[in-house]
Amino acid sequence: MSLPVLPMHDPVASPVAGSDLSPASARELHEEIRALARARDAVILAHNYQVPEVQAVADFVGDSLQLAVEAQKAAQSTIVFCGVHFMAESAKVLNPKKRVLLPNLSAGCSLADSITAETLEDWKARYPGHAVVTYVNSTAEVKALSDICCTSANAASVVRSLPQRKILFTPDKNLGRWVAAQVPEKEVVVYDGCCPVHDVLRASSVGKARAGHPDAVVIAHPECRQDVVELADEVCSTTAMLAAVARHPAAKTFIVATEHGIVHQLRQRWPDKEFVVADGCLGCRMHCPYMKMIDLVMVRDALVRGRHEVDVPPDVAAGARRALERMIAVPRDA
Template sequence: MDLINEILKLKQEKNAIILAHYYQRPEIQDIADAVGDSYNLSRVAQECKEKVVVFCGVKFMAESAKILSPEKIVLLPVMDAGCPMAEMAEAQEVLKMKQEHPNALVVTYINSTTEVKALTDVCVTSSSAMKIISNIPNDEIIFLPDKNLGEYIAEQFPNKKFYLWDGFCITHRKVKKENILYIKDIKRDVKVLVHPECEAEIRAMADFIGSTGDIIKYADECIKTEYIVVTEQGVIHQMKKRNPHKNFYVPGTSMTCFNMKKTTLQDVYECLVDMKNEIIIDEDIRIKAYTALMNMHKLAR
Protein backbone atom coordinates (compact mmCIF):
# COMPACT_ATOMS: atom_id res chain seq x y z
CA MET A 1 0.00 0.00 0.00
CA ASP A 2 1.24 3.48 -0.90
CA LEU A 3 0.66 5.14 2.44
CA ILE A 4 1.23 8.67 1.21
CA ASN A 5 -1.35 8.43 -1.58
CA GLU A 6 -3.81 6.71 0.75
CA ILE A 7 -3.39 9.50 3.31
CA LEU A 8 -3.92 12.16 0.65
CA LYS A 9 -7.08 10.39 -0.57
CA LEU A 10 -8.44 10.03 2.95
CA LYS A 11 -7.70 13.68 3.63
CA GLN A 12 -9.98 14.67 0.75
CA GLU A 13 -12.70 12.20 1.71
CA LYS A 14 -12.76 13.32 5.34
CA ASN A 15 -12.45 17.06 4.62
CA ALA A 16 -9.29 17.11 6.72
CA ILE A 17 -6.20 19.27 7.02
CA ILE A 18 -2.87 17.87 8.19
CA LEU A 19 -0.70 20.12 10.36
CA ALA A 20 2.87 19.25 11.33
CA HIS A 21 5.24 20.89 13.76
CA TYR A 22 8.80 21.60 12.61
CA TYR A 23 10.05 18.89 14.99
CA GLN A 24 8.11 16.08 13.29
CA ARG A 25 9.77 13.43 11.13
CA PRO A 26 10.66 14.66 7.59
CA GLU A 27 8.09 12.40 5.92
CA ILE A 28 5.35 13.79 8.17
CA GLN A 29 6.34 17.36 7.36
CA ASP A 30 6.28 16.50 3.65
CA ILE A 31 2.65 15.33 3.65
CA ALA A 32 1.39 18.23 5.76
CA ASP A 33 -0.73 21.08 4.44
CA ALA A 34 1.05 23.41 6.85
CA VAL A 35 4.34 23.08 8.73
CA GLY A 36 5.14 25.55 11.46
CA ASP A 37 5.75 26.42 15.08
CA SER A 38 3.07 26.36 17.77
CA TYR A 39 1.86 29.90 17.17
CA ASN A 40 1.42 29.66 13.41
CA LEU A 41 -0.16 26.21 13.54
CA SER A 42 -2.64 27.40 16.16
CA ARG A 43 -3.71 30.15 13.75
CA VAL A 44 -4.00 27.75 10.80
CA ALA A 45 -6.12 25.35 12.85
CA GLN A 46 -8.43 28.16 13.88
CA GLU A 47 -8.81 29.72 10.43
CA CYS A 48 -8.89 26.67 8.15
CA LYS A 49 -12.14 25.72 6.37
CA GLU A 50 -11.69 21.98 6.89
CA LYS A 51 -13.81 20.28 9.54
CA VAL A 52 -11.14 17.77 10.61
CA VAL A 53 -7.70 18.78 11.90
CA VAL A 54 -5.02 16.07 12.08
CA PHE A 55 -2.40 17.59 14.35
CA CYS A 56 1.00 15.94 14.00
CA GLY A 57 2.70 17.20 17.12
CA VAL A 58 2.28 16.66 20.83
CA LYS A 59 -0.87 16.66 22.90
CA PHE A 60 -0.91 20.28 24.11
CA MET A 61 -0.84 21.45 20.46
CA ALA A 62 -3.85 19.38 19.47
CA GLU A 63 -5.63 20.51 22.65
CA SER A 64 -4.92 24.14 21.75
CA ALA A 65 -6.49 23.62 18.33
CA LYS A 66 -9.58 22.11 19.95
CA ILE A 67 -9.81 24.94 22.49
CA LEU A 68 -9.85 27.49 19.66
CA SER A 69 -12.14 25.49 17.35
CA PRO A 70 -14.55 23.35 19.39
CA GLU A 71 -16.76 22.76 16.34
CA LYS A 72 -13.92 20.94 14.55
CA ILE A 73 -12.83 17.35 15.00
CA VAL A 74 -9.20 17.44 16.15
CA LEU A 75 -7.23 14.21 15.91
CA LEU A 76 -3.83 13.44 17.42
CA PRO A 77 -2.27 10.49 15.54
CA VAL A 78 -0.41 9.25 18.63
CA MET A 79 -2.38 9.94 21.80
CA ASP A 80 0.56 9.42 24.18
CA ALA A 81 2.77 11.97 22.38
CA GLY A 82 3.09 14.27 25.35
CA CYS A 83 5.31 17.15 26.46
CA PRO A 84 7.30 16.56 29.68
CA MET A 85 7.64 20.32 30.17
CA ALA A 86 3.88 20.84 30.00
CA GLU A 87 3.41 18.11 32.61
CA MET A 88 5.80 19.88 35.02
CA ALA A 89 3.12 22.48 35.84
CA GLU A 90 0.09 21.16 37.74
CA ALA A 91 -3.09 23.19 38.10
CA GLN A 92 -3.23 22.99 41.93
CA GLU A 93 0.35 24.24 42.26
CA VAL A 94 -0.37 27.07 39.81
CA LEU A 95 -3.35 28.09 41.94
CA LYS A 96 -1.06 28.24 44.96
CA MET A 97 1.39 30.45 43.10
CA LYS A 98 -1.44 32.78 42.06
CA GLN A 99 -2.48 33.11 45.72
CA GLU A 100 1.10 33.95 46.70
CA HIS A 101 1.30 36.71 44.08
CA PRO A 102 -2.25 38.12 43.80
CA ASN A 103 -1.20 41.20 41.79
CA ALA A 104 0.67 39.23 39.13
CA LEU A 105 -0.65 38.43 35.66
CA VAL A 106 -0.33 34.73 34.76
CA VAL A 107 1.53 34.33 31.47
CA THR A 108 1.78 30.74 30.30
CA TYR A 109 3.86 29.23 27.53
CA ILE A 110 1.61 27.42 25.07
CA ASN A 111 3.56 24.26 26.03
CA SER A 112 1.12 23.61 28.89
CA THR A 113 -1.92 21.54 29.74
CA THR A 114 -5.48 22.72 29.12
CA GLU A 115 -6.09 22.77 32.89
CA VAL A 116 -3.18 25.19 33.37
CA LYS A 117 -4.26 27.35 30.43
CA ALA A 118 -7.65 27.65 32.16
CA LEU A 119 -5.88 29.40 35.07
CA THR A 120 -3.96 31.69 32.74
CA ASP A 121 -4.50 35.32 31.72
CA VAL A 122 -2.61 35.06 28.44
CA CYS A 123 -0.64 32.35 26.64
CA VAL A 124 2.52 33.00 24.64
CA THR A 125 4.74 31.13 22.23
CA SER A 126 8.49 31.58 21.88
CA SER A 127 7.86 33.66 18.75
CA SER A 128 5.15 35.88 20.25
CA ALA A 129 6.30 36.25 23.88
CA MET A 130 8.25 39.50 23.52
CA LYS A 131 5.47 41.30 21.67
CA ILE A 132 2.85 40.10 24.14
CA ILE A 133 4.84 41.02 27.26
CA SER A 134 5.53 44.47 25.81
CA ASN A 135 1.75 44.93 25.37
CA ILE A 136 0.99 43.96 28.99
CA PRO A 137 0.81 46.88 31.46
CA ASN A 138 1.28 44.73 34.57
CA ASP A 139 4.56 45.10 36.47
CA GLU A 140 4.33 41.63 38.04
CA ILE A 141 4.21 38.45 35.96
CA ILE A 142 3.98 34.78 36.87
CA PHE A 143 5.61 32.91 33.98
CA LEU A 144 5.32 29.16 33.49
CA PRO A 145 6.22 26.42 32.90
CA ASP A 146 9.61 27.04 31.19
CA LYS A 147 12.10 28.76 33.46
CA ASN A 148 14.65 29.23 30.66
CA LEU A 149 12.25 31.02 28.33
CA GLY A 150 11.00 33.00 31.33
CA GLU A 151 14.55 34.08 32.22
CA TYR A 152 15.23 35.13 28.64
CA ILE A 153 12.06 37.23 28.51
CA ALA A 154 12.74 38.74 31.95
CA GLU A 155 16.17 39.90 30.73
CA GLN A 156 14.44 42.02 28.08
CA PHE A 157 12.06 43.62 30.62
CA PRO A 158 14.15 44.72 33.63
CA ASN A 159 11.36 46.96 34.92
CA LYS A 160 8.97 44.04 35.41
CA LYS A 161 9.05 41.53 38.26
CA PHE A 162 8.93 37.90 37.09
CA TYR A 163 8.02 34.88 39.22
CA LEU A 164 9.29 31.85 37.31
CA TRP A 165 8.09 28.26 37.40
CA ASP A 166 10.93 25.73 37.62
CA GLY A 167 10.16 23.78 34.43
CA PHE A 168 12.30 22.98 31.40
CA CYS A 169 12.44 21.18 28.06
CA ILE A 170 14.33 17.90 28.38
CA THR A 171 15.52 18.12 24.76
CA HIS A 172 16.93 21.64 24.95
CA ARG A 173 18.56 20.77 28.26
CA LYS A 174 20.64 18.09 26.50
CA VAL A 175 22.94 20.55 24.75
CA LYS A 176 26.30 21.26 26.38
CA LYS A 177 28.61 24.22 25.96
CA GLU A 178 31.47 21.97 24.86
CA ASN A 179 29.33 20.52 22.04
CA ILE A 180 29.03 23.97 20.51
CA LEU A 181 32.70 24.85 21.11
CA TYR A 182 33.78 21.63 19.39
CA ILE A 183 31.99 22.59 16.16
CA LYS A 184 33.17 26.21 16.40
CA ASP A 185 36.79 24.99 16.58
CA ILE A 186 36.32 23.14 13.29
CA LYS A 187 34.03 25.63 11.52
CA ARG A 188 35.44 29.05 12.41
CA ASP A 189 32.88 31.10 10.47
CA VAL A 190 29.78 29.41 11.86
CA LYS A 191 26.66 31.13 13.24
CA VAL A 192 25.10 29.77 16.43
CA LEU A 193 21.28 29.79 16.35
CA VAL A 194 19.68 29.08 19.73
CA HIS A 195 16.14 28.46 20.93
CA PRO A 196 15.28 30.40 24.13
CA GLU A 197 14.29 27.14 25.86
CA CYS A 198 18.03 26.53 26.25
CA GLU A 199 19.82 27.34 29.48
CA ALA A 200 21.51 30.69 30.09
CA GLU A 201 25.09 29.58 29.35
CA ILE A 202 23.97 28.25 25.96
CA ARG A 203 21.98 31.40 25.17
CA ALA A 204 25.12 33.41 25.96
CA MET A 205 26.92 31.67 23.08
CA ALA A 206 24.27 32.56 20.51
CA ASP A 207 24.60 34.79 17.48
CA PHE A 208 20.82 34.66 17.30
CA ILE A 209 18.09 33.60 19.75
CA GLY A 210 14.59 32.86 18.51
CA SER A 211 11.73 30.43 17.98
CA THR A 212 11.95 27.62 15.45
CA GLY A 213 10.25 29.82 12.86
CA ASP A 214 12.58 32.72 13.64
CA ILE A 215 15.64 30.46 13.38
CA ILE A 216 14.54 29.30 9.93
CA LYS A 217 13.97 32.89 8.83
CA TYR A 218 17.39 33.96 10.10
CA ALA A 219 19.11 31.19 8.12
CA ASP A 220 17.10 32.16 5.02
CA GLU A 221 18.18 35.78 5.19
CA CYS A 222 21.76 35.52 6.47
CA ILE A 223 24.52 35.36 3.85
CA LYS A 224 26.60 32.91 5.90
CA THR A 225 26.62 29.24 4.88
CA GLU A 226 27.48 27.46 8.16
CA TYR A 227 25.11 27.19 11.15
CA ILE A 228 24.93 25.37 14.47
CA VAL A 229 21.22 24.78 15.09
CA VAL A 230 20.58 24.57 18.83
CA THR A 231 17.03 23.28 18.93
CA GLU A 232 15.24 20.03 18.13
CA GLN A 233 16.90 18.79 14.95
CA GLY A 234 13.65 18.19 13.05
CA VAL A 235 13.77 21.88 12.09
CA ILE A 236 16.79 21.20 9.88
CA HIS A 237 14.58 19.41 7.34
CA GLN A 238 12.88 22.67 6.41
CA MET A 239 16.14 24.63 6.63
CA LYS A 240 17.83 22.30 4.12
CA LYS A 241 14.85 22.38 1.77
CA ARG A 242 14.92 26.16 1.71
CA ASN A 243 18.71 26.51 1.72
CA PRO A 244 20.25 23.45 0.01
CA HIS A 245 23.61 25.23 -0.41
CA LYS A 246 23.97 25.86 3.34
CA ASN A 247 25.26 23.52 6.07
CA PHE A 248 23.53 22.92 9.40
CA TYR A 249 25.09 21.16 12.38
CA VAL A 250 23.56 19.69 15.54
CA PRO A 251 25.57 20.12 18.76
CA GLY A 252 26.38 16.74 20.29
CA THR A 253 25.16 13.40 18.98
CA SER A 254 21.53 14.50 18.61
CA MET A 255 18.84 16.88 19.78
CA THR A 256 15.77 14.72 19.35
CA CYS A 257 12.41 15.03 21.09
CA PHE A 258 11.26 11.45 21.57
CA ASN A 259 7.60 12.46 21.74
CA MET A 260 7.73 14.54 18.56
CA LYS A 261 9.22 11.60 16.68
CA LYS A 262 6.53 9.12 17.75
CA THR A 263 4.19 9.98 14.86
CA THR A 264 4.63 7.84 11.73
CA LEU A 265 2.84 7.77 8.36
CA GLN A 266 1.06 4.62 9.53
CA ASP A 267 -0.27 6.51 12.56
CA VAL A 268 -1.60 9.32 10.36
CA TYR A 269 -3.24 6.79 8.03
CA GLU A 270 -4.92 4.84 10.84
CA CYS A 271 -6.02 8.03 12.53
CA LEU A 272 -7.84 9.13 9.35
CA VAL A 273 -9.26 5.69 8.48
CA ASP A 274 -10.82 5.17 11.90
CA MET A 275 -11.19 8.85 12.88
CA LYS A 276 -9.58 7.85 16.15
CA ASN A 277 -7.72 9.70 18.90
CA GLU A 278 -10.12 12.62 18.92
CA ILE A 279 -9.32 15.37 21.41
CA ILE A 280 -12.18 15.87 23.87
CA ILE A 281 -12.11 18.74 26.38
CA ASP A 282 -14.52 19.58 29.19
CA GLU A 283 -16.47 22.62 28.02
CA ASP A 284 -16.12 24.63 31.25
CA ILE A 285 -12.33 24.23 31.19
CA ARG A 286 -12.22 24.88 27.44
CA ILE A 287 -13.99 28.24 27.78
CA LYS A 288 -11.50 29.41 30.42
CA ALA A 289 -8.51 28.24 28.37
CA TYR A 290 -10.02 29.83 25.25
CA THR A 291 -9.72 33.29 26.80
CA ALA A 292 -5.98 32.82 27.41
CA LEU A 293 -5.38 31.69 23.82
CA MET A 294 -7.53 34.44 22.31
CA ASN A 295 -5.62 36.99 24.39
CA MET A 296 -2.45 35.54 22.88
CA HIS A 297 -3.68 36.24 19.36
CA LYS A 298 -4.90 39.73 20.25
CA LEU A 299 -1.79 40.85 22.10
CA ALA A 300 0.62 39.39 19.52
CA ARG A 301 -0.64 41.75 16.80
Protein backbone atom coordinates in the same frame (compact mmCIF):
# COMPACT_ATOMS: atom_id res chain seq x y z
CA MET B 1 11.31 39.23 7.73
CA SER B 2 8.09 37.24 8.07
CA LEU B 3 7.83 33.73 6.71
CA PRO B 4 4.58 31.84 6.08
CA VAL B 5 3.70 28.42 7.39
CA LEU B 6 5.19 26.01 4.88
CA PRO B 7 2.81 24.02 2.68
CA MET B 8 4.20 20.56 2.05
CA HIS B 9 3.40 17.57 -0.24
CA ASP B 10 6.61 16.18 -1.70
CA PRO B 11 7.33 12.64 -0.51
CA VAL B 12 10.43 12.42 -2.72
CA ALA B 13 12.01 15.40 -0.94
CA SER B 14 11.51 13.72 2.45
CA PRO B 15 13.42 10.47 2.98
CA VAL B 16 11.78 8.03 5.35
CA ALA B 17 14.30 8.44 8.14
CA GLY B 18 14.04 5.83 10.86
CA SER B 19 11.15 4.06 9.15
CA ASP B 20 10.78 0.47 7.95
CA LEU B 21 8.95 1.67 4.85
CA SER B 22 10.66 1.53 1.50
CA PRO B 23 10.61 4.72 -0.61
CA ALA B 24 8.00 3.14 -2.89
CA SER B 25 5.79 2.15 0.04
CA ALA B 26 6.18 5.59 1.59
CA ARG B 27 5.11 7.25 -1.67
CA GLU B 28 2.07 4.98 -1.90
CA LEU B 29 1.11 5.68 1.71
CA HIS B 30 1.67 9.39 1.20
CA GLU B 31 -0.72 9.41 -1.77
CA GLU B 32 -3.29 7.37 0.17
CA ILE B 33 -3.17 9.86 3.06
CA ARG B 34 -3.64 12.82 0.74
CA ALA B 35 -6.63 11.14 -0.89
CA LEU B 36 -8.12 10.30 2.52
CA ALA B 37 -7.65 13.89 3.72
CA ARG B 38 -9.66 15.13 0.76
CA ALA B 39 -12.35 12.51 1.25
CA ARG B 40 -12.62 13.12 5.01
CA ASP B 41 -12.55 16.93 4.72
CA ALA B 42 -9.42 17.02 6.86
CA VAL B 43 -6.45 19.35 7.14
CA ILE B 44 -3.14 17.88 8.33
CA LEU B 45 -0.95 20.11 10.51
CA ALA B 46 2.58 19.12 11.53
CA HIS B 47 5.06 20.68 13.92
CA ASN B 48 8.61 21.48 12.80
CA TYR B 49 9.95 18.69 15.03
CA GLN B 50 7.97 15.88 13.39
CA VAL B 51 9.79 13.24 11.34
CA PRO B 52 10.45 14.31 7.72
CA GLU B 53 7.89 12.03 6.07
CA VAL B 54 5.12 13.37 8.32
CA GLN B 55 6.17 16.95 7.57
CA ALA B 56 6.00 16.09 3.87
CA VAL B 57 2.45 14.76 3.99
CA ALA B 58 1.09 17.73 5.95
CA ASP B 59 -0.85 20.65 4.52
CA PHE B 60 1.08 23.02 6.76
CA VAL B 61 4.25 22.77 8.84
CA GLY B 62 5.18 25.36 11.45
CA ASP B 63 5.71 26.21 15.10
CA SER B 64 3.08 26.28 17.82
CA LEU B 65 1.86 29.82 17.13
CA GLN B 66 1.64 29.33 13.38
CA LEU B 67 -0.27 26.08 13.70
CA ALA B 68 -2.67 27.56 16.26
CA VAL B 69 -3.50 30.32 13.78
CA GLU B 70 -3.68 27.87 10.88
CA ALA B 71 -6.09 25.65 12.81
CA GLN B 72 -8.45 28.62 13.15
CA LYS B 73 -8.17 29.52 9.46
CA ALA B 74 -8.72 25.99 8.14
CA ALA B 75 -12.04 25.46 6.36
CA GLN B 76 -11.98 21.70 6.87
CA SER B 77 -14.21 20.06 9.50
CA THR B 78 -11.44 17.76 10.79
CA ILE B 79 -7.94 18.66 11.99
CA VAL B 80 -5.28 15.94 12.12
CA PHE B 81 -2.61 17.34 14.43
CA CYS B 82 0.83 15.79 14.05
CA GLY B 83 2.45 17.09 17.19
CA VAL B 84 1.98 16.45 20.88
CA HIS B 85 -1.10 16.38 23.09
CA PHE B 86 -1.11 19.99 24.31
CA MET B 87 -1.04 21.20 20.69
CA ALA B 88 -4.03 19.09 19.73
CA GLU B 89 -5.81 20.35 22.84
CA SER B 90 -5.16 23.95 21.80
CA ALA B 91 -6.49 23.24 18.31
CA LYS B 92 -9.68 21.84 19.84
CA VAL B 93 -10.02 24.77 22.23
CA LEU B 94 -9.79 27.22 19.33
CA ASN B 95 -12.07 25.11 17.12
CA PRO B 96 -14.75 23.66 19.41
CA LYS B 97 -17.04 22.63 16.54
CA LYS B 98 -14.34 20.76 14.63
CA ARG B 99 -13.06 17.25 15.22
CA VAL B 100 -9.40 17.18 16.24
CA LEU B 101 -7.43 13.96 15.87
CA LEU B 102 -4.05 13.15 17.44
CA PRO B 103 -2.60 10.10 15.63
CA ASN B 104 -0.80 8.84 18.75
CA LEU B 105 -2.19 9.53 22.23
CA SER B 106 1.19 8.68 23.77
CA ALA B 107 2.69 11.86 22.27
CA GLY B 108 2.93 13.96 25.41
CA CYS B 109 5.30 16.66 26.67
CA SER B 110 7.62 16.59 29.69
CA LEU B 111 7.48 20.38 29.99
CA ALA B 112 3.68 20.43 29.98
CA ASP B 113 3.70 17.73 32.65
CA SER B 114 5.94 19.82 34.92
CA ILE B 115 3.04 21.96 36.16
CA THR B 116 -0.54 21.10 37.11
CA ALA B 117 -3.57 23.28 37.67
CA GLU B 118 -3.25 22.70 41.43
CA THR B 119 0.42 23.74 41.40
CA LEU B 120 -0.39 26.90 39.48
CA GLU B 121 -3.21 27.77 41.90
CA ASP B 122 -0.76 27.46 44.82
CA TRP B 123 1.86 29.53 42.99
CA LYS B 124 -0.64 32.29 42.20
CA ALA B 125 -1.67 32.45 45.86
CA ARG B 126 1.96 33.11 46.80
CA TYR B 127 2.22 36.02 44.34
CA PRO B 128 -0.99 38.08 44.49
CA GLY B 129 -1.27 40.88 41.96
CA HIS B 130 0.89 39.13 39.36
CA ALA B 131 -0.36 38.46 35.83
CA VAL B 132 0.10 34.84 34.76
CA VAL B 133 1.77 34.25 31.39
CA THR B 134 1.75 30.60 30.40
CA TYR B 135 3.79 29.06 27.62
CA VAL B 136 1.62 27.06 25.21
CA ASN B 137 3.60 23.95 26.20
CA SER B 138 1.05 23.34 28.96
CA THR B 139 -2.24 21.57 29.54
CA ALA B 140 -5.62 23.16 28.84
CA GLU B 141 -6.32 23.17 32.60
CA VAL B 142 -3.22 25.30 33.23
CA LYS B 143 -4.02 27.61 30.32
CA ALA B 144 -7.52 28.12 31.74
CA LEU B 145 -6.04 29.52 34.98
CA SER B 146 -3.75 31.94 33.09
CA ASP B 147 -4.24 35.53 32.01
CA ILE B 148 -2.62 34.96 28.64
CA CYS B 149 -0.56 32.37 26.76
CA CYS B 150 2.58 32.81 24.70
CA THR B 151 4.86 30.87 22.40
CA SER B 152 8.62 31.15 22.02
CA ALA B 153 7.94 33.29 18.95
CA ASN B 154 5.96 35.97 20.79
CA ALA B 155 6.77 35.53 24.50
CA ALA B 156 8.57 38.85 24.91
CA SER B 157 5.85 40.70 22.99
CA VAL B 158 3.15 39.14 25.16
CA VAL B 159 4.85 40.12 28.43
CA ARG B 160 5.57 43.60 27.10
CA SER B 161 1.91 44.06 26.10
CA LEU B 162 0.49 43.52 29.59
CA PRO B 163 -0.44 46.48 31.80
CA GLN B 164 0.79 44.67 34.92
CA ARG B 165 4.40 45.20 35.94
CA LYS B 166 4.61 41.97 37.92
CA ILE B 167 4.50 38.72 35.95
CA LEU B 168 4.44 35.02 36.78
CA PHE B 169 5.94 33.10 33.86
CA THR B 170 5.30 29.37 33.58
CA PRO B 171 6.41 26.67 33.06
CA ASP B 172 9.77 26.99 31.22
CA LYS B 173 12.47 28.59 33.34
CA ASN B 174 14.92 29.07 30.46
CA LEU B 175 12.40 30.80 28.23
CA GLY B 176 11.19 32.83 31.22
CA ARG B 177 14.72 33.96 32.04
CA TRP B 178 15.28 34.97 28.41
CA VAL B 179 11.99 36.91 28.35
CA ALA B 180 12.90 38.72 31.58
CA ALA B 181 16.14 39.89 29.95
CA GLN B 182 14.22 41.14 26.89
CA VAL B 183 11.67 43.04 28.98
CA PRO B 184 13.69 44.50 31.89
CA GLU B 185 10.94 46.97 32.75
CA LYS B 186 8.86 44.06 34.10
CA GLU B 187 9.39 42.04 37.27
CA VAL B 188 9.24 38.44 36.08
CA VAL B 189 9.01 35.51 38.50
CA VAL B 190 9.87 32.28 36.70
CA TYR B 191 8.54 28.78 37.39
CA ASP B 192 11.10 25.99 37.74
CA GLY B 193 10.21 23.81 34.74
CA CYS B 194 12.17 23.07 31.59
CA CYS B 195 12.19 21.26 28.29
CA PRO B 196 14.71 18.43 28.84
CA VAL B 197 15.61 18.38 25.14
CA HIS B 198 16.87 21.97 25.29
CA ASP B 199 18.05 21.97 28.91
CA VAL B 200 20.44 19.06 28.25
CA LEU B 201 22.56 21.14 25.87
CA ARG B 202 25.67 22.74 27.35
CA ALA B 203 27.89 25.55 26.16
CA SER B 204 30.79 23.12 25.95
CA SER B 205 28.99 21.14 23.22
CA VAL B 206 28.21 24.30 21.30
CA GLY B 207 31.84 25.36 21.69
CA LYS B 208 33.06 22.07 20.25
CA ALA B 209 30.69 22.40 17.30
CA ARG B 210 31.93 25.93 16.71
CA ALA B 211 35.57 24.84 16.94
CA GLY B 212 34.91 22.51 14.03
CA HIS B 213 33.10 25.25 12.12
CA PRO B 214 34.71 28.54 13.19
CA ASP B 215 32.84 30.64 10.64
CA ALA B 216 29.42 29.18 11.44
CA VAL B 217 26.45 31.21 12.68
CA VAL B 218 24.94 29.82 15.90
CA ILE B 219 21.14 29.87 16.12
CA ALA B 220 19.58 28.88 19.46
CA HIS B 221 16.06 28.36 20.76
CA PRO B 222 15.24 30.46 23.86
CA GLU B 223 14.37 27.27 25.77
CA CYS B 224 18.13 26.62 25.90
CA ARG B 225 20.16 27.35 29.02
CA GLN B 226 21.67 30.79 29.51
CA ASP B 227 25.24 29.67 28.76
CA VAL B 228 24.08 28.40 25.36
CA VAL B 229 22.03 31.50 24.58
CA GLU B 230 25.03 33.70 25.37
CA LEU B 231 27.04 31.92 22.65
CA ALA B 232 24.34 32.34 20.01
CA ASP B 233 24.34 34.86 17.18
CA GLU B 234 20.56 34.52 16.87
CA VAL B 235 17.99 33.48 19.51
CA CYS B 236 14.57 32.66 18.10
CA SER B 237 11.72 30.20 17.71
CA THR B 238 11.97 27.26 15.34
CA THR B 239 10.24 28.83 12.35
CA ALA B 240 12.04 32.13 12.93
CA MET B 241 15.27 30.20 12.35
CA LEU B 242 14.36 30.19 8.66
CA ALA B 243 14.37 33.98 8.69
CA ALA B 244 17.58 34.01 10.74
CA VAL B 245 19.39 32.13 7.96
CA ALA B 246 18.21 34.76 5.48
CA ARG B 247 19.81 37.47 7.62
CA HIS B 248 23.24 35.89 7.09
CA PRO B 249 23.49 35.46 3.29
CA ALA B 250 27.29 35.16 3.32
CA ALA B 251 27.34 32.36 5.89
CA LYS B 252 27.74 28.82 4.58
CA THR B 253 27.32 26.90 7.85
CA PHE B 254 24.85 27.22 10.72
CA ILE B 255 24.98 25.52 14.11
CA VAL B 256 21.43 24.85 15.26
CA ALA B 257 20.60 24.59 18.98
CA THR B 258 17.14 23.06 19.10
CA GLU B 259 15.41 19.73 18.50
CA HIS B 260 17.00 18.29 15.37
CA GLY B 261 13.68 17.94 13.49
CA ILE B 262 13.93 21.58 12.37
CA VAL B 263 17.02 20.74 10.32
CA HIS B 264 14.76 19.09 7.72
CA GLN B 265 12.91 22.38 7.15
CA LEU B 266 16.16 24.34 7.06
CA ARG B 267 17.69 22.04 4.45
CA GLN B 268 14.53 22.15 2.37
CA ARG B 269 14.57 25.95 2.32
CA TRP B 270 18.36 26.39 2.11
CA PRO B 271 19.83 23.38 0.24
CA ASP B 272 23.10 25.21 -0.43
CA LYS B 273 23.80 25.72 3.30
CA GLU B 274 25.23 23.30 5.87
CA PHE B 275 23.32 22.80 9.12
CA VAL B 276 25.04 21.25 12.14
CA VAL B 277 23.14 20.14 15.25
CA ALA B 278 24.70 21.87 18.24
CA ASP B 279 24.96 18.80 20.47
CA GLY B 280 27.80 17.43 18.36
CA CYS B 281 26.28 13.98 17.83
CA LEU B 282 23.86 14.43 14.93
CA GLY B 283 20.96 15.31 17.18
CA CYS B 284 21.15 12.21 19.41
CA ARG B 285 20.85 14.36 22.54
CA MET B 286 18.54 17.02 21.09
CA HIS B 287 15.91 14.44 20.29
CA CYS B 288 12.34 14.67 21.59
CA PRO B 289 10.93 11.13 21.69
CA TYR B 290 7.37 12.46 21.96
CA MET B 291 7.70 14.44 18.73
CA LYS B 292 8.85 11.30 16.93
CA MET B 293 5.91 9.12 17.98
CA ILE B 294 3.78 9.77 14.89
CA ASP B 295 4.45 8.05 11.57
CA LEU B 296 2.66 7.79 8.24
CA VAL B 297 0.76 4.64 9.22
CA MET B 298 -0.65 6.42 12.28
CA VAL B 299 -1.68 9.43 10.18
CA ARG B 300 -3.44 7.10 7.73
CA ASP B 301 -5.18 5.24 10.58
CA ALA B 302 -6.29 8.52 12.17
CA LEU B 303 -8.08 9.40 8.94
CA VAL B 304 -9.51 5.92 8.33
CA ARG B 305 -10.69 5.23 11.88
CA GLY B 306 -11.17 8.74 13.27
CA ARG B 307 -8.66 8.24 16.04
CA HIS B 308 -7.70 9.52 18.45
CA GLU B 309 -10.22 12.29 19.02
CA VAL B 310 -9.17 14.99 21.47
CA ASP B 311 -11.76 16.79 23.56
CA VAL B 312 -11.64 19.43 26.30
CA PRO B 313 -14.38 19.99 28.94
CA PRO B 314 -16.40 23.14 28.10
CA ASP B 315 -15.53 24.99 31.31
CA VAL B 316 -11.80 24.35 30.86
CA ALA B 317 -11.98 25.16 27.15
CA ALA B 318 -13.60 28.55 27.82
CA GLY B 319 -10.74 29.70 30.06
CA ALA B 320 -8.04 28.28 27.82
CA ARG B 321 -9.64 29.84 24.74
CA ARG B 322 -9.58 33.27 26.38
CA ALA B 323 -5.86 32.95 27.17
CA LEU B 324 -5.01 31.66 23.66
CA GLU B 325 -7.07 34.28 21.83
CA ARG B 326 -5.43 37.05 23.87
CA MET B 327 -2.05 35.64 22.81
CA ILE B 328 -2.98 35.53 19.12
CA ALA B 329 -4.20 39.14 19.27
CA VAL B 330 -0.84 40.49 20.50
CA PRO B 331 1.22 42.09 17.69
CA ARG B 332 4.75 40.74 17.41
CA ASP B 333 6.21 44.20 17.98
CA ALA B 334 3.98 45.09 20.96
